[in-house]
Amino acid sequence: MSEDGAAASARIDQMVAQAKAKAERYQAMQAAAGQVSVTETGKDGLVTVTVDSAGNVTGLQISDRIRELPGDRIAAAVLSTLRRAQSRLPEKLGEVMAGTIGDDRATVDAIVGNYRAKFPEPEPDEPESAEPGNQRKLGAIEDERTEAGAPAATPRPARRPAAGSDDADDDFGQSFMTRG
Numbered sequence: 001m002s003e004d005g006a007a008a009s010a011r012i013d014q015m016v017a018q019a020k021a022k023a024e025r026y027q028a029m030q031a032a033a034g035q036v037s038v039t040e041t042g043k044d045g046l047v048t049v050t051v052d053s054a055g056n057v058t059g060l061q062i063s064d065r066i067r068e069l070p071g072d073r074i075a076a077a078v079l080s081t082l083r084r085a086q087s088r089l090p091e092k093l094g095e096v097m098a099g100t101i102g103d104d105r106a107t108v109d110a111i112v113g114n115y116r117a118k119f120p121e122p123e124p125d126e127p128e129s130a131e132p133g134n135q136r137k138l139g140a141i142e143d144e145r146t147e148a149g150a151p152a153a154t155p156r157p158a159r160r161p162a163a164g165s166d167d168a169d170d171d172f173g174q175s176f177m178t179r180g
Helices: 003-034 064-068 071-087 089-101 105-118
Strands: 037-041 047-052 057-062
Touching: 003 089, 037 071, 047 071, 057 071, 071 089, 089 105
Parallel strands: none
Antiparallel strands: 037 047, 047 057
């Protein structure tokens, strides 16, 4: 074998060894990342939530003191604590990745960035109002007056054509769910 051939063979062997080492580091990172979990306790100590590396709840502890609270407050405490636990995942995964594939900043930044987008820092807790009239329920239908003080408009049901008329089979613009 010529000197050029021996040098090329050595370079190929070196590249293969580097690729194997990199693959082993990535496998170690994947295994370590799969073991990441975060446990967060609510500010009032009533709720403790543990999430896995995917953000799934793996543990939930609720204090007996919670019996004294209304359901909406319990739900808010659980969700707030869950969001705070999930928002700590990017940092924990970044630490694991820095220890295994830290030399590949582009991959670390991309994965941690994806986790930050999926599990952002939670909004600061809004002060709770003691007045029930100040509560808003997401998705609830509210029966309130409009800003001008007039009652909110009630939508009218769609006019159905009389049986036997030319329009009786015309479903344009109407949901098939409204036909009787």
